[in-house]
Amino acid sequence: MEGAEKTRLSQIYGVYTEPVFLIVDPEGNLMHRTEGRCTAGEMLERFRQGLDRENNLAAQSxxxxxGRxxxxxxxxxxxxxxxxxxxxEKQAVLKNIFSDNFPLDSLKKPSYWNVYEKFDESATSRQTLFVMDHFQEFIDLFGEKNVYSKIDQLYGSKARIYIFGKSAPIEDPDFLTVLKYxxxxxxxxxxxxxxxxVPAQYKFSDWVEMAKAVESAMSFNIxxxxxxxxxxxxxxEQLAWYCNDVNALQYSIKWIDELIPQVDNEMKQSLLYTKNEVIEKIKVLNK
Structure with a gap:
């Protein structure tokens, strides 16, 4: 389906990405919806739920x-x-469950832990910070694998978002909390x-300190x-793309020169391209 009809239906059913699978009744009322790619088995299960008038999206909503x-x-x-x-809608339900008045000790109950583990996506929510503050207790309750995986998902992804983002992490009100925890x-x-x-705290504010923090991190051989x-x-590459400090850019060249003897030809070509970009940027900045 293309053109004006596709646009009209997209507006009616709120479809702004693909693939989306919709089940509607004869009057055009939305009964069920799924979004994103999935396996054949997952699609069959979602289709069955969509046909279940007691358990599809419309019924659950x-x-x-x-009040259920x-x-x-x-x-x-x-x-x-x-x-x-x-x-x-999902965030509204979560906010209703994990309100400011939610008793955090209730997270120790499997029913609430299951909701938190699967759907809380914040590294600084009250729930996550409570888990971090009582880490061993939650491990004892729900096992190392589950707790380690959940927290690594939140903090590992957040750390990479900060270092690879296009804005200064230190300006994010959550950053210092994430760093502290x-x-x-x-x-x-x-x-x-x-x-x-640690390097991310200096990104866009002090590129030399960021480079020094990277050097320090590598010295620990983590x-x-x-x-x-x-x-x-x-x-x-972060320095090459975003930094305009000549002193910091020298670190980019240094790291590339250290890498070139250790990597395959494909990465070597990529590194040489980045190095040339840095050299040209330094020339412009020194004019």
Whole structure:
């Protein structure tokens, strides 16, 4: 379907990405919706749910509106909203559950932990900070694998967003909280988060200090092998793309020169291209 009709239906059903699968009744009312790619088995299961008039998106939305709040239903409804790509609706349900008055000790109950583990996407939510403050207790309750994975998902991704973003991390009101909790965390990957977070605090504000922080991170040999090479390459590119400080740009050239003898030809060509860009930028800045 293309053209004006596609635009009209997209506006009616709020479809702004592809693929989206919709089930509507004969009157055109939306009964179920899924968004994003999935396996054949997942699609079949979603289709079955969509045909279930007691459990599809429309039915669950009706039940929630009518006050249904039992934990199993809430978990199912959040999953339905997640699959449907209805992010605002999902966040509204989460905010209703994890309100400012939510008793944080209740996170120790499996029903609430399951909701938190699957759907809380904030590294600085009250729930996440409570888990970080009572880390071993949650490990004892729900196991190392589950707790480690959840926190690494939040802090690992946040650390990379900060270092690779296009704005100064220090201007984000959550940044110092993320940095503080990473610094005091007993998580086995905390040192890896910090290889990104510590330099990130200087990005766009003090490029030389950022470069020194990168040097310091590499001196501890936290990242090894391919991970170390990719880290050094990405840090050299961050300086090449965003930095206008000649003194800091020298670090980019230094890291590239250190990498070239260690990498394959494809990466070597990429590094040489970046190095030439840096050299040209320095020439312009020195004029």
């Amino acid at each position: 009706r039940d929630y509106k009518n 709040r039992d934990p199993d239903f809430i978990l199912s409804y959040l999953n339905t909203l997640h699959i449907a790509g209805l992010r605002e 990473a610094q005091k965390s007993d998580h086995p990957n905390a040192s890896i988060w910090l290889t990104y977070l 990242l090894k092998g391919t991970s170390r090479n990719l880290y050094k390459k990405s840090m050299s």
